[in-house]
Amino acid sequence: MKNEKVNKYIEKEKKMMKEKKIKSRVNKHINLGLIVYFIIFAYLVFCILNFSFSEKTNYTMAEPGAIIESEVFNGLIIRDETIIFSQIDGKANYFVPEGEKVKKGALISCIDNNGEITAAINDKLQVAKASLLSDVDLSTNNYKYIQDKLKSYVLYKHSRPFGHTYSAKVDIEKAIFDASNTVLLEDDQMLRNILSNSLARDENIYYALKSGVISYQFDGFERLTIDNFIPESLDQIVVAQDVLVDSTTKKDVPLFKIVNNHKWYLAAEINDVCEKYLEDENTATINISYNNMKIQGNIYKILNEDTKTYIILEFDRYLNEFLDDRFLQFSIIYSSSEGIKIPASSITQKDFLKIPVKALMKSNRQSEVKKKIVSKDAVGGESLEGVPIQIYKIKDKDAYIPKSDKLGVGDELVYILENGKNETYKINEVTPLEGVYVINKGYAAFKFIEVLSYTEHYKIVKDNVSFGVSRYDRIATDASILEENQIIN
Known part of the structure; x- marks a missing residue:
């Protein structure tokens, strides 16, 4: 009888201890959930405040215009x-x-x-x-x-x-x-x-x-x-x-x-x-x-x-x-340039590598060039490495591509001529090109321009140029406050 009471007491204590552990676990889950919820909420508030108080990027529509000197x-x-x-x-x-x-x-x-x-x-x-x-x-x-x-x-x-x-x-x-x-x-x-x-x-x-x-x-x-x-x-x-x-x-x-x-x-x-x-x-x-x-x-x-x-x-x-x-006021037109009118403040410069168009190749629908590299395992100690590139401009026989960690001044490119012989081209310098930041897709994308005429406040650039600015693109008004690929507010 006595043992029976002891066993019941022990069982009761075990049951109480088990319930305490469950409650403790529940409290831990509840506290962890609140913490995660608070972190997410704080992040959202930060994003909203950051967006509200951050400087907005003004833009100008690339519309037809003209500069007339008269x-x-x-x-x-x-x-x-x-x-x-x-x-x-x-x-x-x-x-x-x-x-x-x-x-x-x-x-x-x-x-x-x-x-x-x-x-x-x-x-x-x-x-x-x-x-x-x-x-x-x-x-x-x-x-x-x-x-x-x-x-x-x-x-x-x-x-x-x-x-x-x-x-x-x-x-x-x-x-x-x-x-x-x-x-x-x-x-x-x-x-x-x-x-x-x-x-x-x-x-x-x-x-x-x-x-x-x-x-x-x-x-x-x-x-x-x-x-x-x-x-x-x-x-x-x-x-x-x-x-x-x-x-x-x-x-x-x-x-x-x-x-x-x-x-x-x-x-x-x-x-x-x-x-x-x-x-x-x-x-x-x-x-x-x-x-x-x-x-x-x-x-x-x-x-x-x-x-x-x-x-x-x-x-x-x-x-x-x-x-x-009898009397008529008139102007004599010295020159007239028509194209896309862009504010001078929208224009920036970017350095490019100039390479022969013949050096461009296609691999998996992407443009690339073959770069000569030193390799101890290769025959003659040299081999070729395919480097993916992005073409920004093609003019005459030259293509302009951006510098990268894998391609820069001093690198040598190898390509095959029509007669089957290999040709080597060494990149000697960078070439600065004028352009603007187009923000159509929510980030700053550099597009080059060809200036036809300019004044103190505006420039007229050529329309319908491959890889260049197109009519009705949204162009950042002040290029000095942006960097390429920057997300636009």
């Missing part, structure tokens, strides 16, 4: 202009709109000194105005002219002074005024019936003496030609007058002018740099400042007077584009 000048437009004067006082009626090209002998205007002609054409004029307001029968030429004026203002409003807004308004109003105050009759016989009396007497009727473009604007430069041009003309002030604003005219007052549309000229003072650039040229390309329009003209003459130089350019196109202008 100088701005102020030019005077010289045209072959023939003025037609009124022979009597009266009311002027016009039958051709501003800027329209006419043939020799075309009916342009008539003067009504007694009211007969005005009364006869009033009905037709009212019909024309009604058509204009209803937008049913608007002249195609006038409609296009007004449309072009509006389009020109919208496209180029940012490149012209604020005062151009008012000027554009006046131009558009003038176009509408011209359209409604010129009798646009397609039926020549109807026009002849209206003017039958005047035509019979052949008086007060004005025809085009030659073919050309009709204009009703006068500024005092109409008699200026390339033969009587003097440098002082460039300093004169333009006072423009539009005869359509006032329909009444007087004897010996300009009625309209015919502009020769075959050729026109642009005279300007240039500097020594421009003169030197043009001295061996026959043509020059100019860029019009206010609408960014590029036109090419012949160099008609270069004049040297005292210490100044003047140029006269000849053009045979775009007369109507500048019919309203």
